[in-house]
Amino acid sequence: MSYDTLVVGAGLAGLTAALRLSERGQRVLIVARGVGATHLAPATVDVLGYLGDTRVVSPAASLPALSNGHPYGHMTVDQLTTALAWFCAHTASLGYAGSPGENLLLPTALGVPKPSAFAPRTMAGGDLRAGGRFVFVGFKGFKDFHPTLIAANLARAPLPIPIEARALEVEPPSSRRGDLSGRVIAGRFDNEHLADWLVSALEDRVEPDERIGVPAALGLRSDAPWEELEQRLQRKVFEVATMPPSVPGIRLFEALSGALRSGGARIVFGVTAVGARTNAGRIEAVEVANATGTHEYPVTSVVLASGGFASGGLELDSFGTTRETVFALPLIGLPEADRVRFAPRYFDEQPLATAGVATDDSLRPVDGSDRPVYENLHAAGAILGGATPWKEKSGTGISVVTGYAAAEAILAPATQLMSEAAR
Amino acid sequence: MNYAIRDSLDHCVKCTICESFCPVSQVTPLFPGPKYVGPQAERYRGAGPSADSSVDYCSGCGICTQVCPQDVKIAEINSRARASLWEKRGVPLRNQLIARPTVIGRLGTPVAPLANWALHNRTIRGVVQTVVGIHRDAPMPSFAGTTFQRRSRRHHAPSDGPAVVYFHGCGTNYYEPRLGEMLVAVLEHNGFRVIVPPQDCCGLPLQSNGNFPAARTYVRRLVDRLAPHARAGLPIVSNSTSCGLMLKREAHEILGIEDDDLEIVSRSMYDICEFLLRLHDRGELRTDFTSLPLTVPYHAPCQQRGHGIGKPALDLLALVPDLHMIELDVDCCGIAGTYGLKKEKYDISMAVGKRLFDDIAATGSGVAACDSETCRWQITHGTGVKSVHPVELLYRAYGLGRSNQDAPARAGRPTAQVNA
Numbered sequence: 001m002s003y004d005t006l007v008v009g010a011g012l013a014g015l016t017a018a019l020r021l022s023e024r025g026q027r028v029l030i031v032a033r034g035v036g037a038t039h040l041a042p043a044t045v046d047v048l049g050y051l052g053d054t055r056v057v058s059p060a061a062s063l064p065a066l067s068n069g070h071p072y073g074h075m076t077v078d079q080l081t082t083a084l085a086w087f088c089a090h091t092a093s094l095g096y097a098g099s100p101g102e103n104l105l106l107p108t109a110l111g112v113p114k115p116s117a118f119a120p121r122t123m124a125g126g127d128l129r130a131g132g133r134f135v136f137v138g139f140k141g142f143k144d145f146h147p148t149l150i151a152a153n154l155a156r157a158p159l160p161i162p163i164e165a166r167a168l169e170v171e172p173p174s175s176r177r178g179d180l181s182g183r184v185i186a187g188r189f190d191n192e193h194l195a196d197w198l199v200s201a202l203e204d205r206v207e208p209d210e211r212i213g214v215p216a217a218l219g220l221r222s223d224a225p226w227e228e229l230e231q232r233l234q235r236k237v238f239e240v241a242t243m244p245p246s247v248p249g250i251r252l253f254e255a256l257s258g259a260l261r262s263g264g265a266r267i268v269f270g271v272t273a274v275g276a277r278t279n280a281g282r283i284e285a286v287e288v289a290n291a292t293g294t295h296e297y298p299v300t301s302v303v304l305a306s307g308g309f310a311s312g313g314l315e316l317d318s319f320g321t322t323r324e325t326v327f328a329l330p331l332i333g334l335p336e337a338d339r340v341r342f343a344p345r346y347f348d349e350q351p352l353a354t355a356g357v358a359t360d361d362s363l364r365p366v367d368g369s370d371r372p373v374y375e376n377l378h379a380a381g382a383i384l385g386g387a388t389p390w391k392e393k394s395g396t397g398i399s400v401v402t403g404y405a406a407a408e409a410i411l412a413p414a415t416q417l418m419s420e421a422a423r
Numbered sequence: 424m425n426y427a428i429r430d431s432l433d434h435c436v437k438c439t440i441c442e443s444f445c446p447v448s449q450v451t452p453l454f455p456g457p458k459y460v461g462p463q464a465e466r467y468r469g470a471g472p473s474a475d476s477s478v479d480y481c482s483g484c485g486i487c488t489q490v491c492p493q494d495v496k497i498a499e500i501n502s503r504a505r506a507s508l509w510e511k512r513g514v515p516l517r518n519q520l521i522a523r524p525t526v527i528g529r530l531g532t533p534v535a536p537l538a539n540w541a542l543h544n545r546t547i548r549g550v551v552q553t554v555v556g557i558h559r560d561a562p563m564p565s566f567a568g569t570t571f572q573r574r575s576r577r578h579h580a581p582s583d584g585p586a587v588v589y590f591h592g593c594g595t596n597y598y599e600p601r602l603g604e605m606l607v608a609v610l611e612h613n614g615f616r617v618i619v620p621p622q623d624c625c626g627l628p629l630q631s632n633g634n635f636p637a638a639r640t641y642v643r644r645l646v647d648r649l650a651p652h653a654r655a656g657l658p659i660v661s662n663s664t665s666c667g668l669m670l671k672r673e674a675h676e677i678l679g680i681e682d683d684d685l686e687i688v689s690r691s692m693y694d695i696c697e698f699l700l701r702l703h704d705r706g707e708l709r710t711d712f713t714s715l716p717l718t719v720p721y722h723a724p725c726q727q728r729g730h731g732i733g734k735p736a737l738d739l740l741a742l743v744p745d746l747h748m749i750e751l752d753v754d755c756c757g758i759a760g761t762y763g764l765k766k767e768k769y770d771i772s773m774a775v776g777k778r779l780f781d782d783i784a785a786t787g788s789g790v791a792a793c794d795s796e797t798c799r800w801q802i803t804h805g806t807g808v809k810s811v812h813p814v815e816l817l818y819r820a821y822g823l824g825r826s827n828q829d830a831p832a833r834a835g836r837p838t839a840q841v842n843a
Contacts, residue, residue: 001700001738029733034492039440179455183443245443261750270489271731290731291672292689310436311492 003029003266005410006286007303008273008326009313011036012396013381014305015256016403018265019090021303024411028265029297031288033272033312035253037395042216042241043248044123045084045400047100048072049115049393055158059117059397060100069332069354069386071398074361075405083404084397088118091255093222094248095121105129105160107136107213107240109145111153115393120248122226125238126213128154131161135206136213136240140171142180144243145215170201186220186247195225199232211236216247223251273306273326276374283327283374301376301410304329304357304365305403308382314355316341322355324383329365329373332358332385356385362409363402378406428500428676432462434493441487441497446755447480450774454480457487460504461497468504472511478504480768482759482775483631484725502630502677509633517556521761522628522637528570528597535568558769562758562804564598564796571600575619578607584616588652590645590670590692592663593624594796605818606662606695612821613702613709618657620648626678627669631760635678642674642685650684653691660695662812664794665726665760667694672729694727696794696813700735703742712820716745719816720786722779722802724795725755736794736813743820749786753779756793758801773805780805792816 007018010032022028048059048066056062060077067073072080081100088096098104098118105113105128113128128134134154136147147167154165172185172194188194198214206212216239219225229237239248257267268288277285277296285296306313306326314331316322320341322334333354335341343350357365357379364372365379380402382395389395441457442448448456460478478501487497509518520527531538541547548559571591587610595603607617626641649659649670661667671692674680693701702708723734740748756776757763763772783791783806791810793799799810818824 001704001733001735032492033494035440035444035490036492039443040438175452179459181439181442183449187449245439250443258752261752266733268728268731268733270729272494288731291668291729292692295732307492312494 001029002298003027004299005029005301005303006031006273006297006299007305008032008286009036009305009307009311009381010034010257010267010269011305011307011311011381011399012038012041012252013399013403013406014303015253015260016087016400017303017305017380017407019256019260019263020086020404020407021410022260022263022265023090024407026410028260030260030265030267031271031273031286031297032267032269034269036307036311038246038249038253038256040244040246041249041396042123042246043094043120043252044106044114044116044241045087045096045098045118045396046115046393047080047084047103047117047397047401049103050391055115056103058101059103067386069358071359071384071387071402072394073386074359074363075401079405080401083401084118086404087400090259091252093255094251095223097121097124107134107150107154109150109240109242111150111157113154113157113159117397120223120251122218122223122239122248123216123241125211125236126240128163129160131159131163133207133210134163134165134213135210136165136167137202138167138169139180139185139215139217140169142182142185142215142217145240147213150213150240168202168205170198173197181245182215182217182242182247183220183245183250185215185217189217189219189225190221195228195232198229202233206233206235208235211238213238213240215242216240217242218247220247220250221254276302276327278374281372281374282376299376301378302374303403303406303410304377304379304383305381305399305406306383308356309352311382313383316352322352324357327365327373327377329357330367331355353388354386356383356387358385362412363406364409378409380406428496428503429465431494431496432465432500435462435495436493437463438492440490440492444486444490444754446484446486446757446775447482447771451480451771453477453771457481457497457501461487461500462495465500465504468507473504473508476508478508480771481505482755482757482762482768482772484755484759485729486725486754489728496676499677506630506633506635510635514632514634515556517765518632518761519634520555521557521764522632522634523624524593524597524628525624528566528593531566532568532570532597535566539565552766556766557764558766561764561769562800564594564800567598567600569600571596571603572619572621574600574604575607578604581611581616584611584614586616586618586657587698588618588620588649588657588659588691590622590649590659590661590666591619592661592666592796594663599796602662602812602815605823606660606814608823609699609814609818609821610660612823613699613707618652620652622648625666625669625674627665627673628761630669630673630678631762639678639680642669642678642680645670646674646682646684646688649688649691653687657691658693658698659688659691660693660698662695662794662814663796664694664724664730665797667692668726668729694730694732694735694794696735696739697730697732699817700738703739709821710742712743712817713822714745715743715816715820717790718747718749718786718788720749720751720783720788720791721813722751722753722756722783722791722793722798724793724798725759727794736792740792740813740816743816746816746820748792749788751779751782753782755779756798756801756805758797760797763801772801776801776805783808
């Protein structure tokens with residue numbers, strides 16, 4: 001089967017690029033070693049949360065302050081805004097709220113206000129910027145979610161207007177589950193209609209002007225239980241991100257992969273892209289290892305969205321050599337051979353933190369003299385060097401924006417040809 | 424011991440992605456989930472008695488390994504742990520019995536009418552459930568009476584054309600010989616000469632029931648039959664996705680068999696749809712398809728996805744005029760080979776399959792397509808909808824089913840009425 005574009009990786013960047021290409025009529029194949037970070041991250045779109053130690057109020061206004069080699073450096077604010085608007089429109093079932101011009105401040109499970117440009121509607125109600133009264137509700141037996149900790153930390157957190165926060169704990173109807181994860185509880189909201197239980201557990205214990213924060217577990221297949229709770233409790237109800245598995249992240253994955261499937265794109269999990277057949281500076285086919293060996297997929301374009309060190313897109317071996325694992329691309333951000341590769345403390349400035357590929361403005365990985373390595377290879381997401389997403393709070397934003405931009409760069413020549421033909 | 428499997432647990436970062444996808448732990452607390460039972464519990468498994476038998480509730484669908492972003496061989500670790508559990512405790516009679524399809528096939532075939540009556544008699548099935556432990560409602564196929572091997576010996580194969588070897592598996596041999604004939608007809612329509620070597624079980628049911636030594640014996644016997652053809656450079660095709668995967672990968676990865684014969688057989692194995700799609704990629708597949716005005720939901724079974732080849736059935740069937748395939752997005756039908764037959768697991772298997780059954784019913788179609796035989800039987804059991812291998816749709820679209828012998832093997836209705 002021949003495909004127009006093969007996408008390596010099924011994280012947020014790969015799914016976004018694939019969906020954009022697919023909706024424009026391309027035949028798209030995603031090959032992935034496994035599922036990406038959608039199942040782990042809270043499903044907010046964090047465009048830019050911090051510059052150094054300063055919390056960013058407006059990501060769009062702060063972009064020019066980023067260093068030259070940053071992935072966002074390849075695009076204008078307009079391009080970024082277009083990409084994010086497209087993303088929100090294509091995840092309509094999740095109802096993303098927000099804007100690149102203004103960060104929301106959403107509570108984490110540790111009670112830290114976290115800046116995010118967009119959040120699903122189930123979470124957006126937790127925006128702390130306007131102050132007010134909050135009650136955080138824990139579910140007895142649900143691990144690593146402590147409403148008292150959240151409330152206490154938020155009460156002393158630096159916020160534009162201080163909030164009032166308190167904690168409650170309620171006990172879900174008994175089940176035989178030994179281990180309660182967000183996914184298990186969310187499944188019970190779908191199948192056992194736990195909304196009835198939560199309404200009766202809360203209606204007499206919550207003040208009329210309080211907003212209600214609960215673990216992000218209000219329905220797995222859809223957020224209908226959240227909607228029902230807001231209506232019946234007549235208060236703002238919002239999900240607070242939990243430890244993985246991330247229920248809002250699962251919903252996001254389902255929304256994107258479902259849209260891809262119904263658009264005719266193909267996703268293959270459990271296989272590894274291992275190399276390419278190339279000719280005259282172009283990738284002619286991608287080699288993919290499956291159950292028995294290596295199969296060559298002929299392609300017109302390729303999007304590399306294989307992730308960074310955490311996902312195996314980058315690898316550091318015991319001799320200190322860092323490599324890009326699929327196409328052996330040149331890397332930037334590597335410490336010199338005789339320098340230390342790790343700072344002793346985890347949260348220190350880490351020498352390998354910005355490692356990744358450098359690209360041109362079409363997001364094509366470039367070599368040391370800034371020439372594209374392959375004419376038809378584009379990169380997106382965490383494989384891009386030059387960012388420190390965990391400090392900047394920019395990971396999901398980079399994935400969405402560069403995933404969309406890589407797709408646009410692939411589509412651009414076709415669009416140009418079409419408009420030329422029209423003339 | 425294949426250390427590459429066990430050592431892969433060190434790559435586990437406890438991200439819980441496998442837990443999010445496991446279809447079994449979603450419906451029962453008896454299986455705590457692939458991460459706990461796999462890479463976590465494996466660290467505590469040693470020579471002594473196992474403290475925990477929850478690994479027996481893993482259905483072996485393999486989805487955990489497919490979605491793991493860190494290449495941890497979760498399902499394989501669990502499969503080995505299950506085998507060592509039963510090695511210590513002794514594999515129960517029931518599991519020994521249902522894991523030997525050739526023995527059952529040989530016993531049932533000569534007395535097919537009687538055996539089929541017994542398999543579908545409520546009273547007898549009740550007794551079987553009590554005595555043997557096979558659930559009375561579990562889906563059982565009907566013996567065809569004449570094996571595919573026997574039918575193929577009566578078949579006049581073309582004497583020329585490129586040769587392809589057909590590994591038909593036990594399901595085709597004893598229960599669905601018509602499917603085997605359709606597959607041969609499709610290949611012959613494309614100019615191939617189909618060789619059907621004598622063959623036996625691939626050992627997969629024994630592997631998934633924890634009897635590795637017996638499974639290895641079966642694999643070796645089968646590989647002995649197939650290896651000479653593979654060495655001659657012939658491709659081997661299979662319509663049973665799980666048996667094909669056994670030869671492609673699991674016999675090596677899970678049973679730990681290392682030999683040249685297995686290796687060359689592995690590299691020569693193709694799922695039938697994979698094989699036909701590659702033909703098409705080379706412009707060698709005949710596309711003289713006639714119209715097939717049907718809407719058919721398609722389920723790619725877990726073991727099919729384990730091949731890592733995408734969904735070639737959908738790509739092929741897209742070539743058929745007026746045939747509208749609906750790609751279902753449910754991971755597992757629940758049966759997992761022999762898992763759903765067991766009395767203590769039947770309810771779990773039906774609960775796993777419920778989403779798939781509901782989605783198929785929602786399409787309103789009278790027929791569903793699926794590559795794996797036990798999954799097809801489970802789908803029909805769970806929905807009442809006839810289920811066919813994708814090859815059967817190709818066969819009909821080629822117009823090969825116009826002769827009288829084409830009456831659907833199990834439904835016994837004329838072709839035109841198969842799909843309302």
